Amino acid sequence: MSELHLWLRHEARTTERRTPVVPADARRLTASGVHLTVEESPQRIFPVEEYEAAGCRRAPTGSWVTAPPDAVILGLKELPDEPSVLTHRHVFFGHAYKQQPGAAELLGRFATGGGALLDLEYLVDDQGRRLAAFGFWAGYLGAALAVLRHRGRLVAPLRPTTKEDLDATLEPAAGDEEFTALVIGALGRSGRGATAAFDAAGVAATRWDLAETRDLDRAAVLGHDVTVNCVLATTPVPPFLRETDLDDPARRLRTLSDVTCDVGSPLNVLPVYDRTTDWTEPVRRLRKEPPLDLIAIDNLPSLLPRESSTDFSAALLPPLLGFGTSGPWGRCLDRFHQACRELGIEEGKLPHD
Known part of the structure; x- marks a missing residue:
């Protein structure tokens, strides 16, 4: 597996202060060889300077749209409406697998762009238990x-x-x-x-x-x-x-x-x-x-952004350290494909399969 490049994006929702990875765990990721880019975010409970001190690269707000193709975009809540096509692998809570409003539109953006949603709600162990949750x-x-x-x-x-x-x-x-x-x-x-x-x-x-x-x-x-x-x-x-x-x-x-x-x-x-x-x-x-x-x-x-982010990040760290195309992340990708089929969305060849 090539070196993992995680791109921690700014959250578009103005009331979202949490982060899926806190600076202390960012340091563990970078120490293990993971490249971690962190976008500037005025509302994130942890300032970007703390991530820089942990060995992360700093990037402007919203610059994930021009991230390298192999970067995995990491967030929590919904994406902005643009771009209309999504070319990267994204890790966040998509709320799109149970026929929720807007589900077909979101998954269609991934299918059109050749990207994929690795939904955190479906990041589970072999027994189907959630690995990281708020x-x-x-x-x-x-x-x-x-x-x-x-x-x-x-x-x-x-x-x-x-x-x-x-x-x-x-x-x-x-x-x-x-x-x-x-x-x-x-x-x-x-x-x-x-x-x-x-x-x-x-x-x-x-x-x-x-x-x-x-x-x-x-x-x-x-x-x-x-x-x-x-x-x-x-x-x-x-x-x-x-x-x-x-x-x-x-x-x-x-x-x-x-x-x-x-x-x-x-x-x-x-x-x-x-x-x-x-x-x-x-x-x-x-x-x-x-x-x-x-x-x-x-x-x-x-x-409670600090407490909830710290707990979630601690749980998400082991799966991120083991990121790959099998195990929990493979199950996430399988669930994405299944959701597209259920909604009749035709996918192109995903570049990261």
């Missing part, structure tokens, strides 16, 4: 924001913080009323994070996982004051809540936080909203009387 911090923040909203202490627009400062706002204060909370998918990464946030807030949450969701009791979901969903379905399952359920006169539910944000997918377990919320408007009211508020932010871990 799940814990997504769950932690999804529950934390729900607590703050329910207690009337959620301030918009949201701003990045530290776990220490966030936990200080979660501590119960005089006058806070007790409330019931439910975590669906409590045994997964996101569910464990959500449970930890409720613990920090002094709330003993009800915990559901596979046993409780096989034949889910919607009335019990509606019977909690706060519900946090951490289940990302990979096969069709009956929805956890439907539009008609929200009008149930017995509904006690007041705050619904959807960590998975699978809106638009036919596998969405909460098809009760049609668009996500964001840092500027983190809450959307789904029902006026009695009130029901939705939190559905699809880059929650970026609110």
Whole structure:
């Protein structure tokens, strides 16, 4: 295998402060012989100078479009709309394999340009377990924001913080009323994070996982004051809540936080909203009387950018050190080809097969 050239791109989304590789792990990559180019980014939690000190080459923002053909472009969230054709191998969360809106367009850009998507969500070991994920911090923040909203202490627009400062706002204060909370998918990464946030807030949450969701009791979901969903379905399952359920006169539910944000997918377990919320408007009211508020932010871990990036980078480092066309990365490429076939997208010969 030729020497690996990773190109860490600036994130186009203005609220994305995270990075898939932190400077300390960049140093380990360069020490192992990996060429690492890092784009300037005013919003990345780690300044580019720290990467330069770790042996990385510095490049202008957005210059990945002219990167050498063999460079692997590394990021987290969505690409800008241009260029219309993608010629490189890209590593990021594409959200394009479950018929999400825009999936065909994104995969078509790769197929037309001869590039490939190596989707981080599908970077798995031999048993199908995710090798690197932000799940814990997504769950932690999804529950934390729900607590703050329910207690009337959620301030918009949201701003990045530290776990220490966030936990200080979660501590119960005089006058806070007790409330019931439910975590669906409590045994997964996101569910464990959500449970930890409720613990920090002094709330003993009800915990559901596979046993409780096989034949889910919607009335019990509606019977909690706060519900946090951490289940990302990979096969069709009956929805956890439907539009008609929200009008149930017995509904006690007041705050619904959807960590998975699978809106638009036919596998969405909460098809009760049609668009996500964001840092500027983190809450959307789904029902006026009695009130029901939705939190559905699809880059929650970026609110704790340093902690979440450090954990993710540590998990991603071993696969990057072993980057190749077999093993986890080979499975990523296979899944890309499969997704193109499923959408009827005809691929040209990929230059890196």
